[in-house]
Amino acid sequence: MSPLPGGALATRPLHFIWICDASASMSLDGKMQSLNNAIKETLPHMRKVADENSNATVLVRTLRFSKGATWVQTAPVPLENFQWTDLTVDELPQTAAFSAEFKKRLEREEAKSGDVQFSLMWNNFNDLDLHAICPSGELIYFGHRQSECGGELDVDMNVSPTSEEPVENIYWPPNGAPLGHYQVLVNHYKNHGRSGCQDPTSFKVAVSIGGRVQEFTDSISHGEEKKLIYEFDLDESLATASGGNTDIGTALTMVAEQLKIPPMTDRALPPVLVLLSDGIPTDDYEKGLRELMAQPWGKKAVRIAIAIGQDVEEEVLQQFIDHPELKPLQANNPQSLMRYIKWASTAVLQSASSPAAASEFNIPIAAPPNSESGDDIW
Numbered sequence: 001m002s003p004l005p006g007g008a009l010a011t012r013p014l015h016f017i018w019i020c021d022a023s024a025s026m027s028l029d030g031k032m033q034s035l036n037n038a039i040k041e042t043l044p045h046m047r048k049v050a051d052e053n054s055n056a057t058v059l060v061r062t063l064r065f066s067k068g069a070t071w072v073q074t075a076p077v078p079l080e081n082f083q084w085t086d087l088t089v090d091e092l093p094q095t096a097a098f099s100a101e102f103k104k105r106l107e108r109e110e111a112k113s114g115d116v117q118f119s120l121m122w123n124n125f126n127d128l129d130l131h132a133i134c135p136s137g138e139l140i141y142f143g144h145r146q147s148e149c150g151g152e153l154d155v156d157m158n159v160s161p162t163s164e165e166p167v168e169n170i171y172w173p174p175n176g177a178p179l180g181h182y183q184v185l186v187n188h189y190k191n192h193g194r195s196g197c198q199d200p201t202s203f204k205v206a207v208s209i210g211g212r213v214q215e216f217t218d219s220i221s222h223g224e225e226k227k228l229i230y231e232f233d234l235d236e237s238l239a240t241a242s243g244g245n246t247d248i249g250t251a252l253t254m255v256a257e258q259l260k261i262p263p264m265t266d267r268a269l270p271p272v273l274v275l276l277s278d279g280i281p282t283d284d285y286e287k288g289l290r291e292l293m294a295q296p297w298g299k300k301a302v303r304i305a306i307a308i309g310q311d312v313e314e315e316v317l318q319q320f321i322d323h324p325e326l327k328p329l330q331a332n333n334p335q336s337l338m339r340y341i342k343w344a345s346t347a348v349l350q351s352a353s354s355p356a357a358a359s360e361f362n363i364p365i366a367a368p369p370n371s372e373s374g375d376d377i378w
Helices: 024-051 100-108 248-258 285-293 296-300 314-321 334-352
Strands: 012-021 056-066 068-071 116-122 127-133 152-155 167-172 180-190 201-209 212-220 227-234 272-277 302-308 329-331
Touching: 012 024, 012 248, 012 334, 024 056, 024 302, 024 334, 056 248, 068 248, 100 116, 100 167, 116 127, 116 180, 127 167, 127 201, 180 201, 180 212, 201 227, 212 227, 248 272, 248 285, 272 314, 272 334, 285 296, 285 314, 302 314, 302 334, 329 334
Parallel strands: 012 056, 012 272, 272 302, 302 329
Antiparallel strands: 056 068, 116 167, 116 201, 127 180, 152 167, 180 227, 201 212
């Protein structure tokens, strides 16, 4: 048998790259802490898999991205010497999250969210109504819940006196809010005359623009004119001011640079790229993806994507994976994130380092673990 080009398989490097979102939203609900803990805890399992497979020398590296991207290690590190460095997130602006009470009520009613979102809460049985005027001039309210420009009133409460902790919500889907002038208003539609319903009724309005939330407190009585709470002009800078950019495109461009030959060698095994993100790209991710896939080792890489929470655009992650059998993994709590990271560190690594991996583009990989455990908190 003729010798393999470049020498024995045992000498072939396998690059394993963590591509981690460190935008400000990763600080919410302990997402970044869970990511750091999961990778540190799975490292011994990763080393065990590598020790049992003599076909590869595993080299590990971490790329952190938010506004731009940065390599955490200056060069790939042999797995036996690799130590995880806890990632930190961009500073979260004070107003870049809903308050706990708003969040609790919105989650209770399964309210939807987007780049532009208005929410109203109050604390009695009265029927207050949230109104919005969008750039087209349309009024969104209980009598016209869906606008032609994509805005929707998806939660409307206390038409009958059902709750002393009501909430209402108007949102535009991610990347769906038109640029232009918006107005947020509150109307007192009916006093139901129940205990505790004496007017004026105090309320709070939360206005989320690109993830940055402002709260307004006021009061209103039945019979008053509706109140204008806030108005603004949405432009490109506001639409993406999410308290932290998610520059996935920049990160993929930087990975593509490292998968060129050189610094890569044609003797290598397919790299493993694990992308973890909780948001939507705020840069030209398609350009970065094209540059990655233009590299032979980028195209041949085993590409895994883990969505942390439900605010991720799944189609973006699917385009990154570009595999007929693999789908983005949805981690909605620390337990599922831990299982997926362990799977990527062990089962995926084992497949990528097998002798067959040297000649295959779609490497067979064991099915990922079931995600159904624990409460959804992300």
